Amino acid sequence: MSWTPTDYAGWGRALRASGEVARPEQLHALAALDAAPAMGMRRSYGDAALNNGGRAIDMSRFDRLIGFDAESGILEAEAGARIGDIAATFAPRGWLPAVMPGTGFATIGGCIAQDVHGKNHHHMGSFGQHVTEITLLQNGAETVTTPGSALFEATLGGLGQSGVITRAKIRMIPCKGDVMFVTERRARGWDEHLAFLDASTASYTVGWIDATARGASLGRGIVEEGETGAGIVRVSPKSRAVPMDAPHFALAKPIVKAFNQAYYHRVPARGRTVVKPLAEFFFPLDKIHDWNRLYGKRGFHQFQCVVPLASAPALRAMLEEIAASGLASPLAVLKRMGAGRAGYLSFPMEGYTLAIDFPNRAPARALIKRLEAMTAAAEGRLYFAKDSLAEGAQIRAMYPDLPKWQAEVAKADPDAALTTDLVRRLNLRSA
Template identity: 60%
Template sequence: MSWKQTEYTGWGRHLRAKGEIARPERTSAFIRVAEESPCPAIGQRRSYGDASLNSGGRAISTARLDRFLGFEPETGILEVESGCMLGDIVTHFGPRGWLPTVLPGTGFATVGGAIGMDVHGKNHHHKGSFGLHVRDVTLALPDGIHTIAPDDPLFAATIGGMGQTGPIASARIQLAPTKGALAMVTERRMPDLDSYFDALDASEATYTVGWIDATARGDALGRGILEEGETGAGLVPPARRGKRIPMDAPHFALSGPIVRSFNAAYYRRIPERGRTVVKALEDFFFPLDKIHDWNRLYGKRGFHQFQCVVPLDEREALRGMLERVSDSGLASPLAVLKRMGAAEGGMMSFPTEGYTLAIDFPAREEAPEMIRGLIDMTAEADGRVYLAKDAFASPEHMDAMYPERAAWAEIVNELDPEQNYATDLVRRLALRDL
């Protein structure tokens, strides 16, 4: 297998790694390299921080292992290679009446990544996280391939396990029937944080998500737009994809005043009485994928995303965080609020019942301190931060945020005693320390 020495980053483009990457194009080559040189597998590197980085070590890219291996129309079970992107599944199976049960905010996430991060979507309050709909996972370990089902103790360590149980070759996932290949979306203005929380609690829609204006202050603190969606049948122009950002944006493109005025206009674009629009599925599930490389809008320094979930009775903690963010003038236009349902994920899965808030920050000098403050506030509220997004959490928070961490570490350390699968994220947060 040929290894390419390269420098690479996560989606936030701030943290970097230098190391060797192999990119097998055939299953047999993938299995061979996983046997001969056990190391973490990486997909499209859509995690923001260092979850897909292995500085000074090796990594196996699954980018070329992206095939549909089989589909049972009677049950809706799809077998796919781990590098297959979720958006590809939506594009091919949506028109045939099937969708992945859980879809994150980008269609570029791979099936392997969705399992390793146990991603969640706009329907978490009904359907739980991605891992709940995985029927089995085939791992490529040094002694060959192993297919594990939910009754295997390794399964709960693999779902949300950040790749620490070894490279995923393929998986069988349960698709859900969809009424059609378009989404009907009702958008409503939420004038302040309390009405937002109440609307999220009351929403009965299949898909619910909210954009939040993280620059709004005072009475308008926490204002935003609630989106409630249902799939439906009908005709809609195919999603237009693939515009590219040709260069890194200058740093002032996302400066405070520009973001504030953008957000105000974005808020007012929805009429006061609300509106219902029809969208292609891809445009509803993956709004930002329309523009490839949108992360370049943050300039060459890159950006960070902070995402936490706090219990339902900790609304005030989120209010405190939003106050802090809006006072700082650091926020970008991208901020999302959502209510999550009860948790049934893997040992290290992020989703748990409560409100989740995600905010992007350009990687300016003040950003790390700001985000560390938000992480501390999350810890105080008995919440947790999402490690797929993280760059600044510290090891001390981990056991409180992820109570099963030590038990998980025991399982993965037994499987991989030399920590061949450890990534920069795992080392930074001492996730596998006992």
């Protein structure tokens, strides 16, 4: 197995790396490699999967589905298997992954390493809470870890620092079919938006928020509530690709404001219920390949935080800051989260999470720094899968179980061979 000099980036493309990358296909080839951090489809936005100047292992060829037990709903899959492929394969058979992030390109290994959440966190918790077994490659040999062990908790949300994930068993949940019945309602402002999220009893709930709206319209958006269904065939729209990096003015303030205005009014004032293909609801941007190129060659940053329920006014203040800046993009999401989390460094907490993209420009980076400080003051957290600008001192206060993670990782990887750019930037492995 050879190492190939490669230039690569996270999904935000603002942070990049150069180094040697190997792409093994079989366990014996993987085990023969020198220890190095693993990566999947690099759907983390920042530098979580980067190792600039060092080596990295591309696990995307470890994508086989090993076995499924229809009695228990347990699926065993290799680390590089994609969530979207699993959903497309099993939904017609009446099963779905219990938790799915916003892109179907996320791999099993990536979902574990970030302990991802989805549109049903208020009911189902995080991805790791439905993992029943993880197999790690440590020092050239496989180790199996299960719930209840410190190694298991260090691996879930653990940024790949406890070993290279080779395969895992996850608990699937029954579904009615491979289409979604989606009820869409306009939320006219911040208070109504939160009220809709708080009152939702749907299996899946998510809010799109117009981050350009101000005054009485601050926080307006569209709340979507979804349930799986069957018996109706709806053809998915053809995938499209962004052929080139968009010019600097493509996300200028007037253009974004006009787009958000039109997008908000696409839903009638009385609301509506529509039928969507499963992928269109769960992974709406996947149909636009390389959509990250819309932010131009300099890339973009995403800010995502979660704050406790009692800190909702702080989140509103963040939104006021964003709206006043004129820097927001059309991609902004608000969700209500439950308490579920599986690992020492898992992101979720019971509260509200806001995620929003910003073009990679100096004013936007300064704004994100202010938003991060506001998150810390509100006793919230930043999401490692999205972060590219935070500082280690802030993160340490947000993750009180960090010392437990550090202790376990030090045993699993004593030479720090699995350290990534994000881990170095945030100084996570240092006491």
